[in-house]
Amino acid sequence: MNQLRDFFEAEKKRIVAPGPFFTARVMARLKQQAAENGIWDMMPRSMRPVLAVALALILCFVAFEFFIPQLPQRGVVESFLESEESPTESFLYNDTDVPARQVVLQQLIAPEDQP
Amino acid sequence: MDFDRELVVRAKTGDRSACETIVEQFSPMVFRLISRFFRTREDVEDLAQDVFLKVFARIDQVRPDENFPGWLARVTVNTCYDELRKTRRRKVALETYGPEMAGQLSVAPQEPDSLGKARLAVQQLDPKLRIPLLLKEVEEMSVEEIARMMGLTQTNVKVRLFRARKKLASMLGDAEEHRK
Numbered sequence: 001m002n003q004l005r006d007f008f009e010a011e012k013k014r015i016v017a018p019g020p021f022f023t024a025r026v027m028a029r030l031k032q033q034a035a036e037n038g039i040w041d042m043m044p045r046s047m048r049p050v051l052a053v054a055l056a057l058i059l060c061f062v063a064f065e066f067f068i069p070q071l072p073q074r075g076v077v078e079s080f081l082e083s084e085e086s087p088t089e090s091f092l093y094n095d096t097d098v099p100a101r102q103v104v105l106q107q108l109i110a111p112e113d114q115p
Numbered sequence: 116m117d118f119d120r121e122l123v124v125r126a127k128t129g130d131r132s133a134c135e136t137i138v139e140q141f142s143p144m145v146f147r148l149i150s151r152f153f154r155t156r157e158d159v160e161d162l163a164q165d166v167f168l169k170v171f172a173r174i175d176q177v178r179p180d181e182n183f184p185g186w187l188a189r190v191t192v193n194t195c196y197d198e199l200r201k202t203r204r205r206k207v208a209l210e211t212y213g214p215e216m217a218g219q220l221s222v223a224p225q226e227p228d229s230l231g232k233a234r235l236a237v238q239q240l241d242p243k244l245r246i247p248l249l250l251k252e253v254e255e256m257s258v259e260e261i262a263r264m265m266g267l268t269q270t271n272v273k274v275r276l277f278r279a280r281k282k283l284a285s286m287l288g289d290a291e292e293h294r295k
Contacts, residue, residue, distance in 0.1 A: 004236075006229065007229075007234055015147070016156060017146060018163065022163070023135055025160075027134065027135055046175065
């Protein structure tokens with residue numbers, strides 16, 4: 001066991017000191033790493049799960065909006081005939097609560113006034 | 116070791132001068148620890164660079180009340196452990212697929228015979244036995260310090276030290292018998 005004791009003593013005396021450019025090398029690698037890493041690595045680790053959940057929610061919303069079409073407000077026939085409708089017809093056939101303009105009201109009242 | 120806690124706070128915000136000061140202040144300690152497990156200057160320097168890159172990548176995990184030098188030493192020892200395991204796996208692969216290369220010894224030619232044998236025996240130990248042994252015998256750390264550094268219980272460290280010494284004794288004993 002003497003050889004082991006000698007070995008440990010020799011190891012205690014062995015010193016490897018950092019070279020004069022060690023700090024510069026570490027800083028250069030740090031800079032290079034920062035340039036290579038994206039925004040994901042720039043933020044603190046504790047923020048990452050929060051951001052990941054937020055991103056997932058946004059993606060879900062966008063996908064929902066994109067893939068699930070909105071129900072059409074009116075049917076195909078109504079859409080086709082829409083261009084031929086006069087404002088009067090539009091007022092009569094479409095069940096709308098929007099008050100009619102004065103012109104439209106006049107056109108509706110006019111036939112009744114005629115004898 | 117005197118340490119300005121403000122440095123860590125500044126390094127967390129990405130202050131490069133604070134990072135530089137940390138490297139300058141702690142590189143001798145990191146080099147000393149790594150050189151206990153690796154012999155060539157190139158290996159020691161490469162690993163020391165990796166340690167500091169890891170440290171700055173995880174610096175936001177350091178709590179304000181945490182002992183930063185202790186945390187840094189823990190990162191250093193863990194990095195060495197990972198590297199030793201990788202080296203060991205490579206060595207096993209070499210022994211399996213290329214016996215002529217695995218046969219090359221890593222003892223410096225100018226080393227006295229007995230020291231060389233002891234070094235080889237220590238190098239052949241499993242990293243989980245070798246690290247606590249070298250921290251105890253060369254770095255002269257207490258069992259409590261080793262346990263804290265390696266994330267083990269004190270009993271576990273004592274068991275590993277016992278096994279390491281027993282294995283070394285058997286290896287060196289065998290070598291003695293071969294010589295006779």
